Amino acid sequence: MTARNHRRRGLSLAGMAALALFASACGGSSADNDTAGGDPSKAPVAGCEEYTQYGDLSGKTVTVYTGIVTPEDAQLKATWAPFEKCTGATIKGEFDKTFEAQILVRAKAGNLPDIAIVPQPGLLQTLVKTGKAVAADQATTDMVDKNFSASWKGYGSVDGKFYAPPQNASMKSLVWYSPKEFTEKGYKVPTTLDELMTLTETIAKTGKKPWCAGIASGEATGWPVTDWMEDFMLRTAGPEAYDKWVNHEIPFNGPESTAALEEAGKYLKNSKFVNGGYGDVKSIASTTFQDGGLPILKGNCSFHRQASFYAANWPKGTTVAPDGDIFAFYLPGKAATDKPVLGGGEFMLGFRDAPEVHAFQAYVASATWANLAEQGGGGRCATPNKNADPAKAAGCSDIDKLAISVLQDPNAVFRFDGSDAMPSAVGANSFWKQATNWITGQSTKDTVDKIEASWPK
Amino acid sequence: MSSTTGDAVLPTTSTPSIAVIETAGKKARKRLTSPWASLIAVVLAVLWTAPTFGLLITSFRPRADIDGTGWWHFFTKPTFTLDNYREALSSGSGGLGTNFINSIIITIPAVLIPISLAALAAYAFAWIEFKGRNLLFVCVFALQIVPIQVTLIPLLSLYVDAGLNGTFWTIWLSHTMFGLPLAIFLLHNFMKEIPRELIEAARMDGAGHVQIFFKVLMPLLTPALAAFGIFQFLWVWNDLLVALTFAGGTPELAPLTVSLANLSGTQGNAWHLLSAGAFISIAIPMVVFLSLQRFFVRGLLAGGLKG
16 A cells, blocks of 8 residues: 555656646647646546546657557547547557567567557467566556456456456357347247247247358368357356366366257257258358358348357348347346356556556546447447446447447356467367367267367377 | 571571571570460460559449449449548548658668668678688678568567667668668679779779779669669568568558558458558559669669679
């Protein structure tokens, strides 16, 4: 606590010094009028009330390096503008599609930005292990505790130490369906796994194959099955077992994971349930993942499990909305109150121990930021921030709104795509290949045994 | 060439060896100018140009058309717009305008620095006797073998230690380093071809190394300098790797190639801008190449033949 007070004092001193400097150095920009300064007695300028906690950062610069490029870079910059205006700090963005390769080069050479927006927990760990990352300060940690669930904080931490607050998220636990069909036939969106199975059976009795799927994806053929298995692992074995499974603390052919794959197989390997519009179970392996869900539009199947990005795969003219041609529902948990979510997200990892860097991290973790991001619409919509105002998301797509509502659910337990976190010999090789064999006839037992055998010792 | 059989018999007056050479030359010429060869050349040229031509047409088509149909549909249903160029150039969506200037700022010193250094070094290697000259020259020559990829991380950490990161110097110096071995080699070979008598005559008249270099060699070197200049210019202008590693995505430093790579967007859904971006980026090299083209061929032939 003393260290913190000390830092606080240092901050306000630096702030005052900066203010003095700034005042003497003409100014002219709009920023100097708005800086409330380190003096708390001074009333903040209108619209800047929420920013006084970050102090006066005039003249300070924070560089942010990210793989997010056009058009989302403009949306991102728009969310930074009020912070710049109210604190006087400058946020310099570096937008580069090759971020994931370059950040490692720059970490090795010591040419690091102040903050990197890291889209993978694995990369985050690698970067922290270079020893150059700076842990989040108390204000940021408090902000994250207030606004995010424990699972999000966990992914931003390495070895129990919290480093990086989350920014945006994406969601994979979705089942695409036709709202029109549901209203015509009077089906209800299932809220538990059992209801999903009952509805599947009901539809199968009408002679229609309820599910359609496609896993062909060139060299990565099989990856959609890994998402299926991860979703069921989360639901049948629970998040703790899921983490152990991803970290290989329990074997891949253990009872939990075998049961999860069996559970996925109840849908994917039942010739009465699949593959609507394409043929038998084996046709799943030869159908590309892009085409996998399209038979829903023709009425040849009813359900397709795929991540939110699939919204872009529907042909032009398809309305993706709760009352449109196509929409998605959350792949339910075991009970209606269980909300395990599989997905992805971004984290703000800091590399410089300075008040302005910590202040900016805290700002992005705040509800203020999340609301701005939602207002901006587009690709920055989906936020896992519990205290973001869903009303601000009016301009977002319906799928993003759904993602926000699931991510904000107090019961939501978020987990990252596990195959991405496994060693690449498994996560980007044997898992895909054996999953494909599993679809074309290999038994569940053989499949998990072979994947376990391929795990690097 | 229509004159054929008569020519082979004609040179009765010249010596047999010359006759043989002449007939060989004629034969070669005849063979190369056959209508079939011309046809193949034309076909190759068309095949080679067609994709670029398609790209050019694509860059002027509206987005919906680019997404929907191939560029050849332009001929049946012509639609024309400059929106792609406008959108690619405007800074609103990560535009190319500033990066264009950056590319120029990067390229000019990155061409001039290695040329001036290499010309001086090549002179020393060619006309100044010193111990270990040949060994040193072989070493410089051998440096061309080092792939630049292995040098990226060490170089970057050196720049960071020297406090140079985040400036144009990192890119200028890197391109200079990577360009020097080839530049020295080319210019050295070119200088070696200049008759020794010329240098010696100048020396007899009392010229020192500096005078010989500037008064005697420089005028003769122009084609070689221009040739290497074009080489280096095209390499630096089109470079992505070096710029990406040393400048990253910093808007103040990034050249055209970096923003071109980002132009298609995070999800790659703005790829209709790429064709316009490509043409913006090749405009300057086209001008440079076309205006210096004759030096290019001459200089290459002059420098590259002698080992």
